[in-house]
Amino acid sequence: MAGNSSSPGTSVTARALSLLAAFDEEHRRLALSELTARAGLPLATAHRLVGELVAFGALARTSGGDYVVGRRLWDLGLLAPVQTGLREAASPFLHDLYGATLATVHLAVRDGTSVLYVDRLRGHASVPVVSSIGSRLPLHTTGVGKVLLAHAPAEVQDAVLANLTRVTPYTITQPGTLRRQLSRVVRDGYATTVEEMSLGACSVAVPLRRGEDVVASLGLVVPSLRTERPRLVAALQVAARGIERAMGPAAVQSWGQPV
Template sequence: MAGHTKAAGKSVTSRALNVLGAFDQENPVLGLSEIARRSGTPVATCHRLLGELTEWGALAKTTGGRYQIGYRLWTLGMLAPVQKGLREVAAPYMHDVLFATRHVVNLFVLEDARALLLERIAGTAVGQPVARVGERLLLHTSAGGKVLLAYAPVSVLEQAFAELKQETRHSITDPARLQREIVKIREQGYATTIEEHALGTSGLAVPVFGAGGRVIAALGAVGIGATPPPVARTLPALQVAAKAIGRTLGVTG
């Protein structure tokens, strides 16, 4: 089982894989002793492997001296058929949204109770994006994250509600208020944010439905200022693109 693997061999490769296997959805950030225990690796050996994995980019060290999965593993993960296919399918439709709305266009997927920014399309006249591709945002502070949260499993909802951090003075930290917003998102089919992730930016996002009506991603537009991108002009463009992405994935998947 992930996160509780015992050393299957004594090769460097197997031990390194066991160290990486110590991380899972419930434990995305771990300290040395935790990793050693969960991977069944001696502390001294674990410390050496952590240094090598961090240097290579498979792991990254936090400001508190703990470890999390690094950017290089994420980059390799983008080569996986599911993620790579979604990005390739979505890109042309995201360009259409950019052309129609003149707003930064983001594509988010759910990962470890976070909104992973899988792709972003921006032009020269739409402002500076505040999130980078590969960044994982809190679900309750971004429009795309709220969409993913509204259709997420109960376990993800519980985790998100347990960590309602305030990123700006506008972030929703009241569980009752957030619950009402989730109900509203499900009813109207889109989510908005007003300077909840970063001051000076607001967002609008819609779900991307896959096979069986499952939400596989969130497609959003980010505007500059304290007002979300105008619903009348932006929402139809996002909805058309989201439906096209879902339909194309259904045909090619």
């Protein structure tokens, strides 16, 4: 259950937010009864608030009667600094990178102990890609995530290494192995994965810096890294340097990643 907001002192705002918080990666479509249970609200209260959220556009009702997150929230989310400043600075370089590689391009930041994808260009190759703009994935399973984890504060690294979930048979779940990989990421300036998030997909990623701080990561997803890794790393580094030059100080301060 997402939470319990049924106590008498809970504000209307908190109850409405609990309904929105009931949705996550595993619960993208909810019946009213499921939504009510996950929000911890009385049915009558949930029914009234859901109606208001649908009227506002924060929720939408499907033809089958379930509820999904509405377009209005997506439109509002695009106004967040993490979307606007970074995406605007990076956009032309992402398109150049895509044109040079025809691979799926990812732009990501760290959100706590997850990697948050703020932009993506889908490549031509038939490679399984599970990310989408606005989605979050485990830091230790992706190239962009490993870059961000390698440069994260020690307490973030400790929290991630204490809970290394397995996604595929190739996901790194041994803390010692991952720590050695993170050290190589810092030393070499890039990270790689081999089928650690989805079978048939490999990734390579580099950091985006502002001064000495790593504030984002830029990555590619490809079928294999056996022969193309040097070329892909070089292309990523050229694009990263261009994005870093394009980023203004005010934009970076507004979307620095949270601890």
